[in-house]
Amino acid sequence: MRHFPVDLLATFVATGEQGSMAKAARTVGLTPSAVSLQMTRLAALVGRPLFRKRGRDLLLTVAGEALLAHARAVLEASERAALAMSRERLEGPVRFGTVQDLADSLLPRALSDFSRRHPGVAVEVQVARSAELLPLLRSGDLDFGVLFAAGRGLREMHREPMVWLGHPHVARRSPLPLAMLDPPCAYGDAALEALRREGRPFEVVLRTPSLLGLRAALEARFAIGCRTALMKSAAIEVLDGLPALPHMPFALHIPRPLAPAARKLCSMVRDLLVARRVARREWQDRPANPAKTQRV
Secondary structure: OOOOOHHHHHHHHHHHHHOOHHHHHHHHOOOHHHHHHHHHHHHHHHOOOOEEEEOOEEEEOHHHHHHHHHHHHHHHHHHHHHHHHHOOOOOOOEEEEEOHHHHHOOHHHHHHHHHHHOOOOOEEEEEOOHHHHHHHHHHOOOOEEEEEOOOOOOOEEEEEEEEEEEOHHHHOOOOEEEEEEOOOOHHHHHHHHHHHHOOOOEEEEEEEOOHHHHHHHHHOOOOEEEEEHHHOOOOOEEEOOOOOOOEEEEEEEOOOOOOHHHHHHHHHHHHHHHHHHHHHHHHHHOOOOHHHHHHO
16 A cells, blocks of 8 residues: 655645745745655655646646645644644734735635634734735745735736726726726736727726725726726626726745644635635536526
C-alpha cells in the first residue's frame, strides 16, 4: 500500500494553489529546489504527472486535481488531530486584507463562523483597494489577502464577470454618464475600453476614491458604473444592452508561511472562493429554459 507523507501533501497543496514552486517554497518555508524534489517524489508515488506547464505557470493535471481534494482533507485532519492532542487553542491575531466587493457580500458569514469557532483569535480585517493591499502584504503588515489579480502576476482562484450596474433609465442617456473609482482601477479601464470599442458616447461625471461613493452615485441614479454582480442591491440593477465586459480575476495572496490561526482562516476563505466558482459554473451550465426542456 502506498502512503503519501503529510509534508509532501502540504507542499503539493501550496504548489497547486500558488501555481509556482518558487511561490510555494515561500509558503511552506523550503527552497525551490527542495519543493521540486518533493513534487518529483510525490509524482513517483502517485505514478502519474501532477503538474503541466503553461508559460511560467504550473497547472494541475487530471491526476493532480483529483489528489488536491484528498490532500486538503488529509492536512485538515492532521491539523485537527494535532490540536486535539496538544489541547491548544488557536491564537491570534490574524491580519487579513480584502477588497470591498468581498467584504460586503461573501466574507461576513465566513468571518462570523470563524470567530464563533475560535473565540480566542482576534481577526483584524483591512478593507482597501488591491493597489493598497499589496504593499501591506509584502511588508508583513497583513498575513494574507484576497485582491484582484489583474496585471499583478498573482495566481487567480476565481473569476467574476464584470457587469454594468445602475438604473435602466440612466443607461438610456446619451452621452452615457459614468461613475468611476480614481485610477488605477481595472474596472474603469475595462469600461472605457468597451465603450470606445463600440463607439458609444460617454461622459465621466464622477470620480471617487471609495466604493461607497460609487455605490451612492448609482443608487442616486446619477450615473452608471462597472463592477461585479456582488455590488447588486435593491437600488442597483445589473444592466443589459451595453458593451460586453471581461471577467475580473481574484487571487488569494499568501506571501509567507502562515501561523495556524491564519492558515485556518485562509483555508475557509479559499473554500468560499472555490464554492463561489463552482456555484457560478453550475448556474452557467443550467438549461436556458428548464421548463421547456422538461416538456420536450
